[in-house]
Amino acid sequence: MDISQIIDPLNKAQRQAVCSEAQNTLVLAGAGSGKTRVLVHRIAWLVQIENVSPYSIMAVTFTNKAAGEMRFRIENLLKTPTRNMWVGTFHGLAHRLLRTHWKDAKLVENFQIIDSDDQLRLVKRIMKEMGIDDKKHPPREVQWFINECKDNGLRVAQLNPREFHNREFMLDVYFQYEELCQRTGMVDFAELLLRAHELWLHQPHVLKHYQQRFSHILVDEFQDTNTIQYAWLKVLSGNNLPATHMNTFVVGDDDQSIYGWRGAKIEHIREFTHDFKAGTSETVRLEQNYRSTGNILEAANSVIANNSERLGKELWTDDSEGELLQVYKAFNEIDEAAYVCGQIEKWIENGGKRSDVAILYRSNAQSQPHEYELVKRGVPYRVYGGLRFYDRAEIKDALAYMRLIANRQDDAALERIINTPTRGIGQRTLDIIRQAAKEKQQNLWQTAVELIADKGLSARAATSVQKFIDLIEELQIDDELSLAEQVTHIVEASFLKEFHGKENSDRAQAKVENLDELVNAAKRFDDEGDPLLDAMIEAKDEASANAGSESLQPLNPMAEFLAHAALEAGEGQADEWEDCIQLMSLHSAKGLEFELVFLSGLEQGLFPHKNALQDYVGGRLEEERRLCYVGITRARQQLHMTHAESRTIYGRSELSYPSQFLSEIPASLVSQVRAVQNSISGKHVTRNTSSSSSFASDDDGEVYIGQGVSHKKFGEGIVVDLEGTGARARVQVSFDNYGTRWLMLNIANLAT
DNA sequence: GAATCTCTTGTTTTT
């Protein structure tokens, strides 16, 4: 391939990054500056121009989606499959390492990955066994604590009990939890990373093997790395040693770090060039934005400028200023939704596409009034971030059957399904089994079998439990069958489908359909498999030729599928790209872009969220501001921001005040809009606002502005003075589908 | 052991 194909589509800064000759390169990539493009072209550059073997390249991302997209784009650019190249998420790579080196990692061969639900279940069980009052100490907090420790690379043994005065029980639970997981072959998400890190530390021959194998590590979204991920990278790269030949290339944006609450440390991107000190290092800033209009960028820059300790970066564009940002002050959340909907309808009337529009909010509950309004007006929409496919209860039930079939030690799975569908095994019976299991220090399955043999259960309970045991035995994997056939059989024979179908809720039908979809997912997985596994199997040949130590045993298809399901939660809905409005939280909007964006609920306490306001200085509030920055920079052409004077929270109507972030945007970029609703029947409507003016209108499309008897009458298009505010506004009239007329006071930047 | 009623508690969530 020609060098120009890699280089020509790039601007100067991008080119500098792609062709960097430094051993360690930090790319500070602002929103919309071509971050993914740089990563992809860098890899193409390495392979095509510097003749680096794909076998020596590792690219790490945070999400499966990002990994998939990167793989896709590399293949497109190089016109060849990304065989041998390790492209995956931190968790995915760690998982593969542990499968390969399960012995060295001190795991059992068929270890299972558990999600946070299962984790919570285990924590609850341990706390109950230990007699800890879960009223006083919510299991969720303990779970949080355990994960926090693991994210920071801390095992129980490394914690100092003296720092946990009157909370030592958490250490005990952590210890018991570790024991239980080890004994039953369970690995949670954080454990994947922690083990993979310990694999480096405790098995130097394994580490050495991979250090020889890889020459280039590339990391996406570097600002989101947590302590253990950072440590893992650092050890692999050899930067804990005096010298190394490993090249690291990391891309990130400190202004878009929004996962601090999940253990991500913004310091990592700040300290990268200091910590990765072998050889030369270079920092490249990508500041030219190809996404948004000038006004939108200026607003984003102004907001983020209020944060301290930034690495420093200012987005600019060749594009025109574009339209002003619109800020709408609504009466309440219903009015807010109505405004958003009205604007959307206008957008569509003018030929805009629905899928180019996004409504973003701080917390998921805020989607509700918007959904209500969209349904009312018949505008198709899609909400992201609901339950993902593999997180749905019925799917998890089916997966739990598979897990228990694959591994009888899986206590979490057993607990989940022993009485689902209900088969007469209640709390009491389960308690007896748990208790006995604890005494014998063995798994629930084996204990149940023994209890029946020893007559440790009442006759009725014993019959029920025996029925369950027989069922699982009957479902035992038949290698003759394809994966999809096995899944079909399990779903039917467990009576799960029947059970959910009979449920008297309106979701019953959907549940049955989801179970059918699971069969399809199994079919797809049979056909496609896991690209990382392919890469590793291929690499194995090369590795053994290189006297490597890898001994990858592909698991049976069922176990592979289970790992896939645990690591890849699946998209929220199966139905895909119908042209609809996109609703999602600000967090899930990161990395996406839309022509028209609505940021709703810009109110103090909602966004920034009240919990973030409690800490006095910096920290949390700055993260909220970064979230705001992420939100603003999602917009390409037009950005509307809305806030309400009164909002119903938990059933109560509360007064709210504009978000401080709104005041951080220069007034010159903003057009204030305030609506007065007026029914066509001619009834006058007045609103007192928190500002000093009140607005009223009549059915001639004229509006009165001012207070009390001093109302003046104005017509459409007229520029008026807003008494008491010193501002001026233009009167506009519009109608919605229901014949309701809206009189808008458009306080565009008319000179005062 | 299962169904029903009452009470509590409300961010964000890549894996």
Next chain:
DNA sequence: CAAGAGATTC
């Protein structure tokens, strides 16, 4: 207000 957990009743 509305979901989920827990307690109470059938």
